[in-house]
Amino acid sequence: MNIVTESDPFIVQANYFKALAHPIRLQILAILRQGEACVCHLEAILQRRQAYISQQLMVLKEAGLLAERKEGLFVFYSLTDPRLGTILDSSLPDVPLPAAPMNGCACPTCVRDE
């Protein structure tokens, strides 16, 4: 994505939307709206390789959308900006987003919930 620090607010704003302009990243954000999640959790839900998930998380993090919290081997990601929810809701006029199917994973978050 290569988002360079820019002073033109239109470029800043465009970069923000670039980060949002990807189905997988939107799915990640939809999951994180329900609470923080570790990479392996996202991996299990989205059925993608870990490296791919990690790449997309980096894009979101560089855009300033994510905060991370380390706990041992795990890194939990969460949303930083409460206004993102408004943006995501307003951008999908009618169709509600499907609930993310949880296929089970071994991360502390999921084990705790079982």
Added chain:
Amino acid sequence: MNIVTESDPFIVQANYFKALAHPIRLQILAILRQGEACVCHLEAILQRRQAYISQQLMVLKEAGLLAERKEGLFVFYSLTDPRLGTILDSSLPDVPLPAAPMNGCACPTCVRDE
């Protein structure tokens, strides 16, 4: 931009943000938030060639963001979705967008205002 009709809501949503992920298109939208404008008006403000403005307008139109109204040779564009204002405001945390400089043009809108 090649936005294909999709049933996956995440792809639909990503395409929506793709349309917004461009500085010139954001400038066009910022201008149109103040009211409808013809192509030549946008051309004068943004100091770009007409073909380029027209291309970007097509992208926004295909994304469903713009309505058009023909009046003789002129085509006036306006925003369709009132929620777009919310999205644009929420996506730029602190910096206010600069007012578009109006350098004068000969379109009916501008001539009328003088």
Added chain:
DNA sequence: GCACTATATTCAGAGTTATGAATATAGTGA
């Protein structure tokens, strides 16, 4: 019909981004 104007479309090259494979890093427990 013609000339003129406002807008739209096509096309090609440069530049950017997405994707997956491979590899690297870093934390944990023994």
Added chain:
DNA sequence: TCACTATATTCATAACTCTGAATATAGTGC
């Protein structure tokens, strides 16, 4: 220290997008 696990980064290439030049379309008035 080593082996293991969770996550991050690098790299190459295919795919896509941007941009500008040229050209096309369509409305107006004569």
